[in-house]
Every structure is written in C-alpha cells, then in structure tokens.
Amino acid sequence: MSVLEAARMALHGVAANRLRSLLTMLGITIGVAAVIILVAVGHGSAVAVQKGIEGLGTNVVTIQPGGFGFGRGSGGNRSSFTQLTMKDVKALQDPSATPDVKSVTPVVTGSVAATFGSASYTPNQFIGTTPSYEEARKSPVAAGQFITQQQETAHSRVVVLGQTVVTNLFGGQDPLGQTIKLNGIGFQVVGVLAAKGTNGVQDQDDIAIAPLTTTQSLLTGVTGGLGQIIIEAKSSHQVNAAEAEATSILTPTHSSNGSANFRVLNQASLLQTTASTNQVFTVLLAAVAAISLLVGGIGVMNIMLVTVTERTREIGIRKAVGARRSDILAQFLSESVLLSVFGGAVGVAVGLLGSRFKLVGVQPAVEPYSVVLALAVGIAVGLFFGIYPANRAASLRPIDALRYE
Amino acid sequence: MSGGLRRPTLFLRNVSKSYGQGEIAVHALREVDLLVERGDFVAVMGSSGSGKSTLMNVLGCLDVPTTGRYFLDGIDVADLDDYELAYVRNRKIGFVFQSFNLVPRTSALHNVELPLIYARVPRRERRVLAVEALDAVGLTHRMEHMPNELSGGQQQRVAIARAIVTAPALVLADEPTGNLDSASTVEIMHILSDLHAAGRTIVMITHEPEVAAQAKRVIHLVDGRVDSDRRTDSAPATTARLERDDSAEAVSA
Ligand SMILES: Nc1ncnc2c1ncn2[C@@H]1O[C@H](COP(=O)(O)OP(=O)(O)OP(=O)(O)O)[C@@H](O)[C@H]1O
Ligand SMILES: [Mg+2]
Numbered sequence: 001m002s003v004l005e006a007a008r009m010a011l012h013g014v015a016a017n018r019l020r021s022l023l024t025m026l027g028i029t030i031g032v033a034a035v036i037i038l039v040a041v042g043h044g045s046a047v048a049v050q051k052g053i054e055g056l057g058t059n060v061v062t063i064q065p066g067g068f069g070f071g072r073g074s075g076g077n078r079s080s081f082t083q084l085t086m087k088d089v090k091a092l093q094d095p096s097a098t099p100d101v102k103s104v105t106p107v108v109t110g111s112v113a114a115t116f117g118s119a120s121y122t123p124n125q126f127i128g129t130t131p132s133y134e135e136a137r138k139s140p141v142a143a144g145q146f147i148t149q150q151q152e153t154a155h156s157r158v159v160v161l162g163q164t165v166v167t168n169l170f171g172g173q174d175p176l177g178q179t180i181k182l183n184g185i186g187f188q189v190v191g192v193l194a195a196k197g198t199n200g201v202q203d204q205d206d207i208a209i210a211p212l213t214t215t216q217s218l219l220t221g222v223t224g225g226l227g228q229i230i231i232e233a234k235s236s237h238q239v240n241a242a243e244a245e246a247t248s249i250l251t252p253t254h255s256s257n258g259s260a261n262f263r264v265l266n267q268a269s270l271l272q273t274t275a276s277t278n279q280v281f282t283v284l285l286a287a288v289a290a291i292s293l294l295v296g297g298i299g300v301m302n303i304m305l306v307t308v309t310e311r312t313r314e315i316g317i318r319k320a321v322g323a324r325r326s327d328i329l330a331q332f333l334s335e336s337v338l339l340s341v342f343g344g345a346v347g348v349a350v351g352l353l354g355s356r357f358k359l360v361g362v363q364p365a366v367e368p369y370s371v372v373l374a375l376a377v378g379i380a381v382g383l384f385f386g387i388y389p390a391n392r393a394a395s396l397r398p399i400d401a402l403r404y405e
Numbered sequence: 406m407s408g409g410l411r412r413p414t415l416f417l418r419n420v421s422k423s424y425g426q427g428e429i430a431v432h433a434l435r436e437v438d439l440l441v442e443r444g445d446f447v448a449v450m451g452s453s454g455s456g457k458s459t460l461m462n463v464l465g466c467l468d469v470p471t472t473g474r475y476f477l478d479g480i481d482v483a484d485l486d487d488y489e490l491a492y493v494r495n496r497k498i499g500f501v502f503q504s505f506n507l508v509p510r511t512s513a514l515h516n517v518e519l520p521l522i523y524a525r526v527p528r529r530e531r532r533v534l535a536v537e538a539l540d541a542v543g544l545t546h547r548m549e550h551m552p553n554e555l556s557g558g559q560q561q562r563v564a565i566a567r568a569i570v571t572a573p574a575l576v577l578a579d580e581p582t583g584n585l586d587s588a589s590t591v592e593i594m595h596i597l598s599d600l601h602a603a604g605r606t607i608v609m610i611t612h613e614p615e616v617a618a619q620a621k622r623v624i625h626l627v628d629g630r631v632d633s634d635r636r637t638d639s640a641p642a643t644t645a646r647l648e649r650d651d652s653a654e655a656v657s658a
Contacts, residue, residue, distance in 0.1 A: 005522065016510040310509070317506045320467055321567065322495020322523040325487055398494070399468040402506060 003330075010334030023303050024386075025343030028378045031296025032347025033354060035374035038289035040355040040364030042282030047365050049278060052198070053271045059102075059236050060136050061243045062265040063229040063250065083225030084254075084262065091249050092231065098245040100238040101231055103132040108215055109227035112182040114169060114208060121168040123161075124206035126182070127227070128215020136232040139209075144176045144191035151190075152211045157218075160191035162205035182208070185218060239268050286370075293374065297381035300340075305389060315393040316401030325394045332390035333383070340382020344375045413476075414575055414606045415441035415464060420473030422459050422629075433459040434470070435629040443574070446601040447608045448617035451626035457610045458503060458579055460626065464608060465500045465577045466493055477575075495523050499568030501578035503610070505560045507552040513539065513563045514548040520571045538570040539563070542596055558589040565596060576600055578609040582616055594619050 014021045065084045084106075091097070092104045108128045114121050133139065134146040141160060151158050159182065166175050175189045187210060196204040233242035243266055254261045315328055348371055355364040393401050422434040433456040441447055449457050462468035463475060466482055475482045477493065485493065494500070499520075507516045517535040526534065539545050542562035552560055561581060568576055578597065582590040594616060601607050601621075609620065617623050618637060625633040 009522075012511070012515070313506075314508050317508055318519065318523075319491070320465070320494060320500055320502075320506070321520040322491050322571075324491040324523070327491075327523055397468060399462050402467075402502075 006330040006334045007338075009331045010338050013331065013335045014338055020303055021339055024300050024339045024382065025346065027296040027299035027303070028340050028343030028382050029296075029347040029350060031293035031381075032344050032374040032378040033350040034292040034296075035286075035289040035377075036348065036351025036366065036370050037354045037359070037364060038285040038292075039282065039370035040351075040366045041359050041362050042278070042285035043367050044355075044364040045362040046275070046278035046282060048198075048362060049274050050271065052204075053267055053274060054138075058267050058271065059233045059239055060267050061231045061233070061239060061246060062267070063231065063246060064227070064263045064265065065225060066261060066263065084229055085225060088250060088253070089226070089229060092229065092246055097249055098231075098242065100233055100241040100245060102234045103136055103232045105130055105132045105136045105230040105232070106212055106226045107133065107228045107230060108212060110215065112208070114165065114180050114182050116169040116175075116178065116180040119169050119171070121165060123165045123208040124202060126208045126210075126215075128210050128212040130212050132232070133209070133230065136230045139196070140194050141191040142194040144189070146191055147209065147211050152213055155213045155217060156211060157185065157187045157214055158190040158211065159187040160193060160209040161189055162193045162207035163195045164203055164206040165208055166192055182210070236268065239266060289370075289374075293377055293381070296378070297385070300382055301385040305385075311390065312393040312396070312401050312404040315390065316396070316398050316404070319394070319398040319401060328394035329387070329391060332387055332394075336383045336386025337379075339386065340379045343382060344378040347378060348375055413440050414443045414445075414478060415439065415608070416476040416479075417463070417470075418474045418476070420463065420470040420475060422456070422463060422468070422471050432629050434463070436473070437629070437631055439624070439631065441606060441608060443606055444601075444604050445606055446597075446619075446621045448620035448623045449608065449610045449626060450612065450614075450617055450623060451632075455626040456629040457626055459629075461500075461577055461579045461608070461610060465498055466490055467500070491523070495520055496571060497573055497575055499571065499573040499576045501561075501564050501568045501576070501581050503579040503583060505552070505564045507560055507563055507567075509552055512549050512551060513544060513555065513559075513566075516552070516563055517566045517570050520567060524571055534570055535566075538566040541569065541599075542566045543592065557584040558586070561585060561589075561593065565593065569596075569600060573605070575606045576608075578607070580610050580612070582611060582613065590616065 063084065086106060089104050089106045092101065095101075098104075106129065110126050110128070111122065112126045114123060127133075129147070130152055131147055131149055134141070140146075142163075144160070146160055147158060150156075159180065161169075161175060169175070169180060170178070175192060178189050179186045180189060181187070193205065193207070193209075198204065231242055231246050233239040243264055247260075247264060250262055251260060315323075318328060318331075351371070351374070352366060355366045357364075393404070396404070417437050417439040420434055420437045420439075421432065424431045424433060437460065439460075449460065451457050459468070463470050466477070466485075469483070477497065482490075482493075507513075508519065514532075514535055517538050518531050521531040521534060536545060536548070539548055542565050544559060544562050544566065547555060547559055550559075552563070555563065561584060565578070565581060568578070576597070581597070582593050585593065590613075597607055597609065598619060607620075609616075611617050620637065622634070622636050624631060
C-alpha cells in the first residue's frame with residue numbers, strides 16, 4: 001500500500017473515531033507537557049536560587065554576630081563581646097594576618113522612611129557601608145557613582161538607591177542630584193544601582209545605601225554594632241583560606257564557653273549546598289513528570305485496548321476482503337504516528353507555553369533535553385500501544401479476528 | 406470454459422472442522438467431500454448449527470479445516486502463505502457475511518471501495534467501480550450513508566456490492582436474504598441470478614426453500630455432514646450448464 005494511501009486511511013480512521021483519537025492524543029499531550037513544565041520548574045528554581053546567591057557575590061564570606069546555629073568558629077577560652085565592631089574590621093584588614101583577603105566591608109543595617117516631595121517609601125533594606133561594598137556584593141551603579149572614600153571620611157549625607165526605591169520615590173523623574181529625606185534628614189542621591197531582580201527571597205533592588213560613618217552617627221548611633229562584615233577573597237580558590245583566617249582572628253575575641261559568638265557564611269559552600277538540594281528537587285520533579293508520562297501512556301494503552309475489540313473486527317473485515325498483514329500494519333502505524341506526533345507536538349506547545357508563567361513563585365526555565373526526551377517517549381508510547389494490538393489482530397486468521405470479543 | 410484443462414473451482418476432500426478439544430469438542434464439519442464446478446449456483450441448507458457458516462468460512466479462506474484438504478482452482482489452500490491468501494481473498498472470492506460485517510463509521514461507498522484499495526486500484530477507477538457495484542444493488546442514493554444509517558436490507562446490499570466489486574469468479578454468500586422481507590429477497594436473488602448468468606460461481610446459504618429453488622444445486626447439511634446433494638430442474642439448459650453436468654457426473658462417478 002502506498003504511503004499516500006496509508007496516510008489517507010489513517011486520517012479517515014482518526015476522523016471516524018474522533019473521541020478515541022482525542023483521548024489518545026490527550027494522554028500523550030498531558031504526559032509530554034507535564035514533563036516539560038515540571039522539569040522547567042525544577043530547573044527554574046535552581047537557576048533562581050543560584051542567581052540569588054551569586055548576586056551576593058561568590059568570592060565572599062559573610063560574618064554575622066551571634067549565632068549558635070550555623071557557627072563555624074572553633075572554641076576559644078576568653079569571653080568577649082558578641083557585637084562586631086570597627087575594631088574587628090581593622091583587625092581583619094591587616095594584610096599580614098589575612099593574606100587571602102582582598103577587602104573587608106563593614107555593613108550596618110537599619111530601617112528608614114524615605115520621602116521625596118509628597119512621595120514616601122520605606123526601603124526593604126537600608127544599609128550603611130564602605131566603597132568596597134560595590135565590588136564585594138557585585139552591586140555596580142547604573143548611573144551616577146557609588147559612595148566614595150571621601151564621602152565616607154566626610155560623613156557626607158549622600159545615598160545610592162536601588163531601582164525599586166527610585167521607582168517608588170521618583171516615578172519617571174531622574175533622581176540623580178535630588179535630595180531625599182531619610183527619617184527627616186536630607187540626603188543627596190549620588191547613584192542608582194543596576195537592577196538585580198529578586199534572589200528568590202527578596203527584591204534586591206529594594207535598597208538604599210549610605211556611607212557607614214553617616215549612617216552610624218545619624219541613624220543607628222556610633223555605639224551600635226555592625227550588622228555584618230563582608231570579606232572578599234582574592235579569588236574563588238582563596239575563599240576557604242580567607243574564611244579560616246577571619247575565623248582565627250575573630251575567635252579569640254568573640255567566643256564564650258567554647259563556642260563562637262559569630263557566624264560565618266561562605267557563599268561558595270552555600271551555593272554548593274543549594275545546588276545539590278536543587279538537584280534533588282529537580283530529580284524529584286522529573287520523577288513525578290515521568291510518572292505522569294507513564295500514566296499518560298497507560299491511558300493511551302487503555303484506550304487502544306478498549307477499542308481493540310472494535311478494531312479487531314475491523315481488521316478481520318479488512319483481511320477478509322484482501323488486506324495483507326503489511327497493509328494493516330501500514331494503516332495502524334500511520335494512525336499511531338498521526339495521533340502520537342500530533343499529541344506530542346501539542347504537548348510541547350502546551351509545555352512551552354505553560355513554562356512561560358510563574359508557577360508557585362518560580363519562573364520555569366525550559367531544559368531542551370526534557371523537550372526532546374518527553375516528545376520521544378510520548379511518541380514511542382503512542383506508537384507501541386497503537387501498533388502492538390493491531391499487529392496482534394493482523395496476525396489472526398480473519399475469522400478469528402471477526403469473532404474476537 | 407471450452408474444453409482443455411478444466412479444474413473444479415472448489416474441491417473439498419475429507420474436510421473436518423472441530424472447535425475445542427476432548428470432551429467439549431464441537432464437530433462443526435465431519436468428513437465433508439464436496440466438488441463445485443465453475444459457473445455453478447449452489448444453495449447450502451441445513452438447520453441452525455449444522456455447520457453451514459463453518460463450511461463457508463473454509464471455502465472463503467477465512468478459516469482452515471482441522472483435517473482434510475481444500476483445493477481452490479486446483480491449488481491446495483494450505484500451501485498458500487499470508488500474502489497469497491490475501492490475494493485470493495481479494496481477487497478470486499467475494500464474500501457476503503451472514504452479519505454483513507461492514508466497517509463501522511465508514512460510508513457505504515468507502516466500504517465497497519475497500520477490496521479495490523487492497524487490489525491497488527487507482528482512486529479514480531476505484532470510485533467508478535464502486536459506484537457501478539452500488540448501482541447494481543440499487544443503492545446509489547445511499548452511497549454516502551454510514552452503515553448504522555442503513556436498514557438491514559440496505560446493509561446486506563452494500564455487503565453484496567462489496568463482494569462483487571472486484572468481479573470475483575467465486576461469490577460466497579452466507580444467508581444473503583436472511584434478514585430481508587420478501588420484496589428485498591427477490592431483488593437480491595435477481596442480483597445473484599444475474600451474476601450466475603454472467604458466469605460466476607455462486608455458493609449461497611439459505612434457510613428458505615423458495616430461495617434455494619433458484620439455485621441449480623441444493624446441498625443439505627445435517628450435523629456437519631452432507632446429507633443430500635441434488636440438482637434442481639428449474640434451470641434452463643445452457644452450454645455451460647451441460648458442460649458442468651458432465652464434469653459433475655464424471656467426478657461423482
Ligand atoms: N468459534 C467457534 N467455537 C466453538 N464452536 C463453534 C464456533 N463456531 C461455530 N461453532 C459451532 O459449530 C457449529 C456450526 O456452527 P455454524 O456457525 O457453522 O452453524 P450454521 O449452520 O451456520 O448455523 P446458523 O444457521 O445458525 O448460522 C455450531 O454448533 C456452533 O456452535
Ligand atoms: Mg451461519
């Protein structure tokens with residue numbers, strides 16, 4: 001039988017059994033789409049977390065006060081302050097003690113209400129820090145400039161704003177050079193940070209940054225401890241060494257009863273941990289997706305087997321009027337190809353479309369391999385379950401096929 | 406038809422067919438010997454369950470006998486492979502089923518075209534032939550209807566059109582008038598008589614004596630055996646008829 005004839009017959013068969021055809025296709029479509037979307041969600045969340053952590057800077061170690069939880073500090077014998085201070089910063093900045101450290105950036109955190117004209121807004125984060133913050137945290141300015149050492153020394157009332165704050169305070173206006181009020185005190189806007197987006201937890205653009213000195217004296221008070229110290233290593237290979245150096249410097253002055261009063265967060269190891277957690281998450285999602293593909297396949301099989309009685313009779317009739325086995329196979333192969341390829345293609349379309357929407361707060365990122373895999377498996381399932389019963393029926397004697405129930 | 410090497414169209418030798426095994430075995434055919442000459446018109450009668458349909462299925466190469474041999478045009482059917490059997494079913498035999506066996510959700514026209522598709526007849530030609538066959542059974546006005554939109558008699562006629570569309574030398578009809586009123590029965594018998602007149606060999610199952618009377622030979626099956634086999638006198642004498650009689654006698658002698 002010619003390919004054209006087989007195709008015509010297949011089309012006829014598909015059209016003659018519309019509901020069955022639709023259900024078969026639906027099974028494959030759902031399976032394929034589920035695989036694509038679920039894998040994309042897993043991958044998407046991995047990408048988001050990765051980006052978030054990378055946004056904090058990958059070569060950095062963050063030290064925070066307190067912390068019996070994730071503390072990495074080893075035991076010392078002198079009890080001391082729990083607060084981190086500029087003295088600690090100075091100690092850490094000593095190149096002979098910390099040869100692997102590139103920069104040490106103190107950070108204080110506070111909360112202020114910002115106003116500009118009639119607009120007012122409270123940034124999610126308000127921090128005071130030093131110029132090295134820009135590089136350590138990978139927060140370059142998009143316009144204007146970051147806080148300078150001069151401004152730092154002069155206790156200048158200047159501020160650098162994140163995009164979200166700019167939007168909320170200025171609307172479409174250019175913020176550079178304008179003066180906004182932070183808790184009623186005037187600050188000049190000298191820079192606008194480049195947009196970073198969300199890190200999966202919070203909006204990284206919802207931030208205002210002022211010089212550490214200004215912030216300490218005007219907002220949180222000079223005596224207040226530092227919120228954190230960011231230590232940037234000279235290279236990604238030196239992060240662990242830098243962490244060890246910082247720990248050994250701080251431990252003598254910041255521990256009580258053998259446990260450290262500070263926490264060290266290593267971004268690189270954090271990244272590794274989350275990456276492997278995400279791997280598990282993605283594999284789990286892929287497993288769920290594979291199950292849905294399997295269920296889709298079983299649905300297809302069900303429909304094929306349920307209609308096998310009717311189709312077996314039809315095959316019997318066709319054989320009785322002179323169809324060869326190869327004719328029957330060509331017809332059913334074409335039908336199955338038509339259904340599963342079309343069902344699979346619709347599944348890919350639905351999967352890609354569905355992956356464009358945020359699902360449970362995650363922007364899915366489509367993995368090309370999942371598309372190929374899902375389509376291949378979907379089509380294979382459709383073909384197998386379409387042809388297998390047909391082949392069995394085609395091998396029967398016509399009279400047995402006609403009597404099949 | 407004239408002289409030379411003439412083989413009988415159908416020749417069954419010691420054919421038995423049983424279903425199942427041991428105690429519960431059903432012997433549908435028992436040691437049947439049968440010879441049908443080319444151009445004959447045979448009616449097969451017998452009570453329900455006497456093995457008529459079983460015999461027909463064997464003759465139509467749809468089923469195989471349990472024991473015994475079946476020669477179609479002198480060839481032992483058991484020697485044919487799937488490919489050749491398909492060819493035989495397609496070109497040599499037109500089969501009308503007791504239960505019509507039309508492909509559901511497929512138009513009458515398409516049903517009739519089916520054997521032609523497997524005979525690799527081009528589309529155009531196929532359509533012409535199918536319409537002709539439907540015309541022969543008087544159904545051109547119902548061509549596009551699906552089987553479930555046709556009456557029993559109309560479905561029967563579609564089945565007949567499908568059986569004759571390839572112009573097979575042998576037409577096997579299992580109760581072609583079984584579900585029909587007397588008017589439709591007359592129509593169908595006209596069609597079969599015309600086919601016979603055109604030189605086709607016809608074997609037909611029927612329960613009705615009036616229908617059987619139209620055939621040239623009536624075979625009675627009882628419990629899977631040929632109980633009686635007689636010629637009717639109603640047929641006009643034709644050359645073909647005489648020739649056939651000769652050979653029939655020669656064989657039975
Ligand atoms: N597939 C089968 N399996 C078992 N027994 C069968 C099968 N087909 C037919 N038979 C039995 O074989 C016998 C002959 O059946 P067959 O269909 O040939 O009868 P029939 O003469 O055509 O009857 P009817 O006039 O009712 O059509 C019956 O007893 C039937 O029960
Ligand atoms: Mg019967």
